[in-house]
Amino acid sequence: MLISNCFRKFSSVAAAALLLCSIPATQAEPLTLEVNPRTNTIETSVELTPLVSFDLKIKFDNAVGLSAENISVDAQLLNVNDPALTSRLPDSLLTALPTAFPVQLSITPDPSKGFSFSGAYEIEIYTKSLHYTEGSPLRLFHSHANATFEDMTTMTGAGSMRVRGNGGQFSDFVILADLRSKSDVINTKFTRMQSFVTAQQTNLGYAAVTALDNALSAINSALAAQQTGQALAATQQLINLLESDDGTLFPNVWRSAGDLVNVQGRLLGMATTLRYSLRTL
Template structure:
């Protein structure tokens, strides 16, 4: 087994706001990041302040170049009113940063190095700074290249709060309280799924694209007919279609130079978080 430790750079950024529970002094904290290249995973235990800490883990299907030199992972305390964050929220009124966990996590592989992965990674956060309750609106969101944050949640649980999601690309992750209507969330996830498929058409064979579109259309028809059972079954069929492929029909490689579209990983992420929302609706 190959296991190595390096430093997770945790930039604790104070962006001009004052919360009584936090120190106002800027600081940079270096913490150990554990990388196990043989197991295709990384993990870290992070403490940003006496009241804000979390455990991070990322599990990949397969990786190349998963080494300490090829990755930069940063965590920042953010200003709850920071316009650079607010304009990236899907709804500035109904999706909000929890005051007890104003944390932005950024995973930025070095673009000049040879890191790559295939398929969808699974990211999990565990924190005692938040508490799980049944029906909690807390969700894990992801933003690529400063774009709008999108819900990628596939699981939430207790102890004190644990959340899991997956994806086919990096950059930023944040926990938000999402108070949008359940149907709005489901429709937004369906739209994301359709958009990924449409944007990937040029990379797919006619047959692969048609199979994908047919599967997504079946999901869409069931959702729009308000048939939850059929919608869940259709999403499961779509996920099976994607997970059964090894990158032959649906390209599934992402690399740090950011020049490849991880079609399968992005579709799996969109489909599995849609399944999560259908199950809890």
């Protein structure tokens, strides 16, 4: 298979981590959470099998009603060849769930409770089941409402594998090996952000639409000219614009009832993961 052949491009350590014997799929199990409302954090440490364990941390800038009763996190071992999974991959030939860590996390706030947050959250997964090496293809992906998994990575690092991402809504989360070209990943991320802005224009005022159109035009022009440095600078300007807003220009609240679109948080997630890919180009 193409995936198996491409893995040979990476170090033997990384390849060994990805090509361990398959781990049987399991039913989703709820995790015991350590919730700290003072620091707006959720943390847990999990051992699903002797070979599969991880630490999870979610941090909010500002949250209301954050408690273990208002939010649940489930972990499940998946069959890497399950059509229900492979049909949600962005590319069935170039992206794959590593058999050493076939884990899906599902974060589900109780819609009947009063949990909400503003801006973007940060999620971090740390696992010794995978090993980070320079050039590793491992990335953090999320999927909302069983849609296609999307790359949300903002950081990858050693010890043994640590990944982070930002988001504005809750989803399913997986770590995938992504062997798509970096230019394809960048174009996909930009197109996704552009489509989201277009879809949200009716929820935004003139000033917000104009600012976003100008920011996206600057990024697009730089990408078309293959000016990575200029694209990175324009993306950073967009991130600065979003982070400096207090919700006046861009709606920035998500709540468990599911009745609000957290435009600021979702755009920050898209922009920061685009920045990550531009930095690694």
